[in-house]
Amino acid sequence: MGFIASALFSLTIILVAFVTFNGTTKDFIDFVAFSKHSQNDMAIIKNISEIQRQALVFTYEGYLSAAEAVHNIHSDMLEQISSVKDRDNRRVGVIERHLNAYFETFQQVEKERQLRTELVNLGFRNAATRVENNIVTYMKQLPGADVSTKKFESQRVLNRLLQVEKNVIRYFDTLDASNISIAKESITEVKRGLDSFLDREEESDSVELLRQTKHSLDTYESIFIEAVQRTRGYLFLVNVVMAAEAYEILYNAKKMIEESNREMETIEDEIISTIYNVTKFLLVTGSVMIILFVFFSYNIVRSITEPVLKLANTFHELTQGSKEAEIPLYELSDEIGSLTKAASVFKEKNRETEELLNKSLMLTKELEKNKAELERSNDELEQFVYTVSHDLKSPLVTSMGFIGIIRKLADQGKMNQAVEKLDRVVKSNERMSQLINDLLELSRVGRIDKDKKPVDLNEMLTTFKDNQQTRLERVGLTLTIKPQLPVIYANESRILQVFENILSNTVKYAVQSDSPFLEIGSKEEEDHYLIYCKDNGPGIPVQYHKKIFGLFYRLGSKQEGTGIGLTVVKKVMNFHNGEVQVESEEGKGATFWLKFPKKKE
Amino acid sequence: MSEKEVQRLLLLVEDDDDHAEIAGYYITENYRDINLMRFSDGDIAMKYLEKIGEDEDKKYPWLIFLDLKVPKYSGFEILSFLKSHRMLKRVPVVIFTTSSANKDITEAFDKGANSYISKPIEPEGFETTIRQIVDYWQTNQHMHLISSMNQ
Numbered sequence: 001m002g003f004i005a006s007a008l009f010s011l012t013i014i015l016v017a018f019v020t021f022n023g024t025t026k027d028f029i030d031f032v033a034f035s036k037h038s039q040n041d042m043a044i045i046k047n048i049s050e051i052q053r054q055a056l057v058f059t060y061e062g063y064l065s066a067a068e069a070v071h072n073i074h075s076d077m078l079e080q081i082s083s084v085k086d087r088d089n090r091r092v093g094v095i096e097r098h099l100n101a102y103f104e105t106f107q108q109v110e111k112e113r114q115l116r117t118e119l120v121n122l123g124f125r126n127a128a129t130r131v132e133n134n135i136v137t138y139m140k141q142l143p144g145a146d147v148s149t150k151k152f153e154s155q156r157v158l159n160r161l162l163q164v165e166k167n168v169i170r171y172f173d174t175l176d177a178s179n180i181s182i183a184k185e186s187i188t189e190v191k192r193g194l195d196s197f198l199d200r201e202e203e204s205d206s207v208e209l210l211r212q213t214k215h216s217l218d219t220y221e222s223i224f225i226e227a228v229q230r231t232r233g234y235l236f237l238v239n240v241v242m243a244a245e246a247y248e249i250l251y252n253a254k255k256m257i258e259e260s261n262r263e264m265e266t267i268e269d270e271i272i273s274t275i276y277n278v279t280k281f282l283l284v285t286g287s288v289m290i291i292l293f294v295f296f297s298y299n300i301v302r303s304i305t306e307p308v309l310k311l312a313n314t315f316h317e318l319t320q321g322s323k324e325a326e327i328p329l330y331e332l333s334d335e336i337g338s339l340t341k342a343a344s345v346f347k348e349k350n351r352e353t354e355e356l357l358n359k360s361l362m363l364t365k366e367l368e369k370n371k372a373e374l375e376r377s378n379d380e381l382e383q384f385v386y387t388v389s390h391d392l393k394s395p396l397v398t399s400m401g402f403i404g405i406i407r408k409l410a411d412q413g414k415m416n417q418a419v420e421k422l423d424r425v426v427k428s429n430e431r432m433s434q435l436i437n438d439l440l441e442l443s444r445v446g447r448i449d450k451d452k453k454p455v456d457l458n459e460m461l462t463t464f465k466d467n468q469q470t471r472l473e474r475v476g477l478t479l480t481i482k483p484q485l486p487v488i489y490a491n492e493s494r495i496l497q498v499f500e501n502i503l504s505n506t507v508k509y510a511v512q513s514d515s516p517f518l519e520i521g522s523k524e525e526e527d528h529y530l531i532y533c534k535d536n537g538p539g540i541p542v543q544y545h546k547k548i549f550g551l552f553y554r555l556g557s558k559q560e561g562t563g564i565g566l567t568v569v570k571k572v573m574n575f576h577n578g579e580v581q582v583e584s585e586e587g588k589g590a591t592f593w594l595k596f597p598k599k600k601e
Numbered sequence: 602m603s604e605k606e607v608q609r610l611l612l613l614v615e616d617d618d619d620h621a622e623i624a625g626y627y628i629t630e631n632y633r634d635i636n637l638m639r640f641s642d643g644d645i646a647m648k649y650l651e652k653i654g655e656d657e658d659k660k661y662p663w664l665i666f667l668d669l670k671v672p673k674y675s676g677f678e679i680l681s682f683l684k685s686h687r688m689l690k691r692v693p694v695v696i697f698t699t700s701s702a703n704k705d706i707t708e709a710f711d712k713g714a715n716s717y718i719s720k721p722i723e724p725e726g727f728e729t730t731i732r733q734i735v736d737y738w739q740t741n742q743h744m745h746l747i748s749s750m751n752q
Contacts, residue, residue, distance in 0.1 A: 390698075390699050391670075393720070394620070396722050397722055398617070398620060400723055402623065404723075404725055404727050407724060428619060552670075555672055555673070
């Protein structure tokens with residue numbers, strides 16, 4: 001999708017660029033055409049100036065080459081005009097019209113000039129010559145006496161006449177109007193001179209001659225006037241009509257150039273604005289396309305990478321053992337689909353693994369518990385072996401020691417002393433025997449008598465009291481059993497042993513106090529019973545409260561006993577998931593607390 | 602033993618009366634100049650040791666026999682006290698016990714015991730052992746040190 005869109009965009013941009021380029025090229029061609037036109041226009045302007053110049057040269061100088069030049073330039077211009085005629089411009093028509101008018105006028109000027117030239121060259125000269133000849137003839141006919149005056153006057157008229165000719169020729173040469181007035185004046189003077197001759201002349205021949213002369217003079221004058229008028233006419237044509245036409249052509253040509261320039265400017269502006277617009281468009285579309293391209297590329301990449309990333313994330317979670325990892329739903333038949341399937345399998349495996357792990361964890365915990373128990377019993381056994389070996393060795397050391405002494409005394413001949421020491425050996429061996437018996441007793445706890453049943457302590461302790469009666473009386477100990485003792489779930493013979501051992505301890509120290517007593521009672525707690533055995537013996541210092549339950553531990557070396565009794569109590573209580581604790585201060589008696597759980601296990 | 606020698610004080614920390622009697626018999630039999638003083642439990646021993654240097658009649662001993670299994674304060678506790686004491690740490694301590702367990706031997710030497718001897722279990726062993734211990738410490742030159750401490 002994205003790629004197609006991007007391709008379409010690219011195509012659009014290429015098309016736009018192409019169209020723009022074409023447009024610009026067309027504009028440029030137009031521009032070039034316009035520039036050609038304007039070049040043409042310029043040529044027209046140049047030509048019109050040139051044609052006018054040549055025309056003036058012809059007019060004033062009469063050079064035929066100039067006229068020829070005018071003809072050539074005119075045909076050139078016609079060509080130029082026809083070449084720009086396709087421009088469908090009214091100004092071209094105007095220019096053509098004016099040029100035609102101009103040329104027609106020029107032709108007229110040519111004609112006029114021709115006529116004038118003929119006039120001047122032939123008519124005028126003939127008339128002038130005739131007048132001259134007549135006057136010269138007249139002068140020859142003049143008589144001798146007053147001849148001199150007449151001759152003189154005739155000579156003057158002749159001079160005047162020559163003056164006229166000179167001025168006329170000068171005028172045609174320079175076209176200076178002042179020459180005309182001088183010529184006219186001279187003609188009038190010649191006329192006057194002739195008239196005065198006529199007035200004074202009687203001779204008919206001479207009169208006739210004068211009249212002829214006068215008539216020639218009039219012809220001369222009229223030719224002169226006509227020539228002047230013709231000259232003036234073509235001068236008018238050249239200076240006014242042709243100039244106007246030339247001006248018109250020039251004006252129109254300039255206008256055309258201006259228009260061309262304006263059009264060219266318009267085209268230029270158009271090109272610039274087109275280029276600007278296209279550039280802008282290309283820039284905008286390019287930017288849009290780049291953005292779209294990036295967007296689509298991102299989408300395409302995302303459409304590929306997102307599932308992969310999600311899957312990767314899923315796998316990451318799966319590898320960390322998650323069985324809750326969310327597996328994206330991609331029902332694709334491609335690699336991603338396969339990966340999705342693989343992830344599901346992985347997840348299932350994780351679940352199974354975790355189950356197995358949980359099982360093995362449970363097993364491990366159990367194993368650890370067993371191991372801890374084993375270690376504890378191992379430690380206990382080690383401690384037991386250590387203590388036993390130490391304490392069993394002790395009477396052995398004693399026996400051997402005394403045997404050594406007995407031997408030595410015997411060697412020294414001190415037989416009586418030696419025999420005395422024999423008794424110590426016996427005592428030591430008896431003690432050893434007692435130790436072994438107690439140890440056996442201890443080892444029995446929790447090993448042989450496993451049967452547990454509800455035991456009514458009231459009943460049991462009453463019987464116990466009766467059985468111990470002789471022992472109590474011997475040391476004067478009062479044993480009080482408080483009523484409403486609980487029924488506990490226990491091994492009766494072991495529990496009985498607990499009370500026996502506690503009583504034995506009390507009896508052991510009873511000799512140290514007046515009216516010794518032991519009171520056994522109970523307290524009910526939320527989940528257990530507390531049985532207390534309180535005496536008024538010497539008490540136990542706080543620092544020995546834990547030590548007294550240790551194997552073979554005795555508070556004093558002089559006390560009888562093996563240091564096993566309280567160890568047995570502790571072991572029995574542990575066997576019943578209970579506890580034993582002592583509460584005592586030195587000199588203030590002691591209370592042993594036995595804690596039995598209510599719950600039957 | 603010559604009479605000019607100063608009486609040597611030997612402390613015996615021993616809870617077992619029989620053992621104390623046997624040890625005492627061999628010591629007094631063999632070494633007339635040794636003044637034997639016996640403590641039957643840790644507490645009594647500590648009470649005496651703590652007062653040395655304060656009470657006139659309580660002297661620094663020349664040698665101490667220390668049993669490990671004594672009531673109230675164990676032999677190790679007494680040993681620790683002795684070896685951390687400013688003056689008493691100079692007094693040789695011989696651990697004399699029935700135990701021959703490795704952990705006891707290790708702990709004893711860790712805590713600064715000078716010697717560790719197990720109680721013999723042969724008829725003639727007791728006398729031999731006692732004499733060897735005392736003879737050995739007799740060859741050491743620390744008596745003068747103890748005497749000067751007691752001055």
